[in-house]
Amino acid sequence: MTTENTLNHIAIIMDGNGRWAQERGLQRTEGHRQGANNILTIAQAAIENGIKFLTLYAFSTENWKRPPSEIAALMSLAASFSTEHLDQLNQNDIKVQVIGRIDDVPFSTRNSILNAVKKTKNNRALTLTLAISYGGRAEIVDAVNKILSQPRPSKRLTESDFADFLYQPDLPDPDLLIRTGGDHRISNFLLWQIAYAEIYVTPTYWPDFSPQDLEKAISDFNSRTRRFGALK
Numbered sequence: 001m002t003t004e005n006t007l008n009h010i011a012i013i014m015d016g017n018g019r020w021a022q023e024r025g026l027q028r029t030e031g032h033r034q035g036a037n038n039i040l041t042i043a044q045a046a047i048e049n050g051i052k053f054l055t056l057y058a059f060s061t062e063n064w065k066r067p068p069s070e071i072a073a074l075m076s077l078a079a080s081f082s083t084e085h086l087d088q089l090n091q092n093d094i095k096v097q098v099i100g101r102i103d104d105v106p107f108s109t110r111n112s113i114l115n116a117v118k119k120t121k122n123n124r125a126l127t128l129t130l131a132i133s134y135g136g137r138a139e140i141v142d143a144v145n146k147i148l149s150q151p152r153p154s155k156r157l158t159e160s161d162f163a164d165f166l167y168q169p170d171l172p173d174p175d176l177l178i179r180t181g182g183d184h185r186i187s188n189f190l191l192w193q194i195a196y197a198e199i200y201v202t203p204t205y206w207p208d209f210s211p212q213d214l215e216k217a218i219s220d221f222n223s224r225t226r227r228f229g230a231l232k
């Protein structure tokens with residue numbers, strides 16, 4: 001059965017950069033570089049397909065366990081994405097925001113990213129949320145700690161009250177979660193927000209993920225019946 005599904009927000013686990021590089025005899029960091037280069041292409045394709053929110057898993061709380069050289073390369077790519085693509089982000093009317101423990105990110109990278117956030121804050125075509133030093137469990141724990149640091153609430157919290165303490169409370173839940181690179185795992189991404197997301201896994205590695213692949217994922221989403229736990 002086919003129904004009209006509203007697709008407002010796509011979240012992507014950009015996996016497979018390392019394998020993309022290794023299969024070509026290249027350093028893993030070259031895969032990350034190609035992956036970073038793909039972000040704007042996919043953001044533009046998202047806009048062309050009427051998507052208003054795109055959230056990308058750029059660096060997880062667990063990625064700090066990678067070798068220092070790979071961490072440094074990823075931090076440097078995040079910084080150069082935020083500086084070198086700033087004009088293009090503005091030309092495409094893309095607003096950048098971040099989720100994650102941004103205070104753990106080295107100063108220069110953090111500065112570059114927060115500068116892009118500031119310089120793109122009035123853009124409206126697409127909200128591009130970069131998850132950096134992000135973990136779904138960390139986000140929930142950070143929300144609980146924010147709640148505990150406030151005067152004791154006078155009533156029991158609802159789900160919606162709780163969600164107000166997440167990193168970006170105005171970000172709607174993703175409708176579609178795409179994972180590239182073929183693994184069927186959530187990897188600690190948006191644990192609270194993906195409760196009812198449709199999941200789409202493609203074997204394509206992130207550096208090869210094209211606007212056509214995005215359209216395939218969207219048409220797969222459009223063929224799903226979303227019930228949100230109800231009977232329809």
Ligand code: FPP
Nearest residue numbers: 014015016017018019035036058077078081
């Ligand atoms: C997973 O591939 C990908 C990452 C850990 C990093 C994703 C980062 C980028 C695409 C670019 C940097 C970010 C910005 C904001 C410009 P993997 O290394 O786990 O791949 P593998 O599973 O093939 O080893």
